[in-house]
Amino acid sequence: MEIFSERKIIEMLRQAGIRPSIHRLSVLEYVANNRTHPVAEEIYEFIASKYTGVSKTTVYNSLHTLVEAQILRPLEMGSNTTRYDLAIQKPHSHFKCKSCGKIFDMNLPADIDKMAAPGFRVESTDLHFAGVCPKCIKITENK
């Protein structure tokens, strides 16, 4: 998996016209380099362990700014808590394992937008699968 250097992260922010403040930088660095589709809480915990006295609001602010700039992409995977994914990468779909809860990146057909009815302007597409991942299938079978 591609790892983004701090330099690269700063560049991403600069290009979007966003000041690379220390916390913002950290939020993006975490989401970009830990491709676990984390929720705000998880990101907050990381930042809080790195710097003392960080407010949760700051994390939310940063996330909103980054989503606004289309650097991050909010994801809803059936738990009513928003997850975050790096937007600047090949379009892909997601698979959530009902057993272990993990979220996997999957393929996305290139022409998927054509599935929408004519006359509608598609700006974003989300394809989500839910089911059981190979590892969990194996675990269930060996019972």
Next chain:
Amino acid sequence: MEIFSERKIIEMLRQAGIRPSIHRLSVLEYVANNRTHPVAEEIYEFIASKYTGVSKTTVYNSLHTLVEAQILRPLEMGSNTTRYDLAIQKPHSHFKCKSCGKIFDMNLPADIDKMAAPGFRVESTDLHFAGVCPKCIKITENK
């Protein structure tokens, strides 16, 4: 759009082994016959206007029971509030208009499940589009 008679709704519940209590019946009737993908609040308001003294918990209970029985299908369309859709109908995708907020039913490719990586057991698929609907495109153009 197909309208489900009370008789039909009761039959659906019976077949799933669910007692057709008056509120449950009402919840399902509302979701089945008002294909607006309503949220719990909207359903509650309908029920509350029909019968006095209905608890919101009852609506949530009914919705859970109906989802459990796979009669309804929970939907998350980017607002962290769950919407409900009738499950017993042709599989379809959804389009949310960013301008008017309306949700439209769209086509769903029959072989979409094959897009998941091999080895994964797909149990449900959600395809969501977001963008602008034809009506709202027109409104924006005439400015």
Next chain:
DNA sequence: TACTATTTTTGTATTAATTACAATTTAGTT
């Protein structure tokens, strides 16, 4: 019909995620 067990409903309290907002701090610019 009356009794009992089970299901359904209620109502209140609680949790969890997120937002609002005013005050403070920090950083960039003249």
Next chain:
DNA sequence: AACTAAATTGTAATTAATACAAAAATAGTA
């Protein structure tokens, strides 16, 4: 250094949803 704008903080509020125990309704059976 002084000024301006942006970022951060902290607390309070909001909103959706859940937990749970008590009360009411219902079905099945004696």
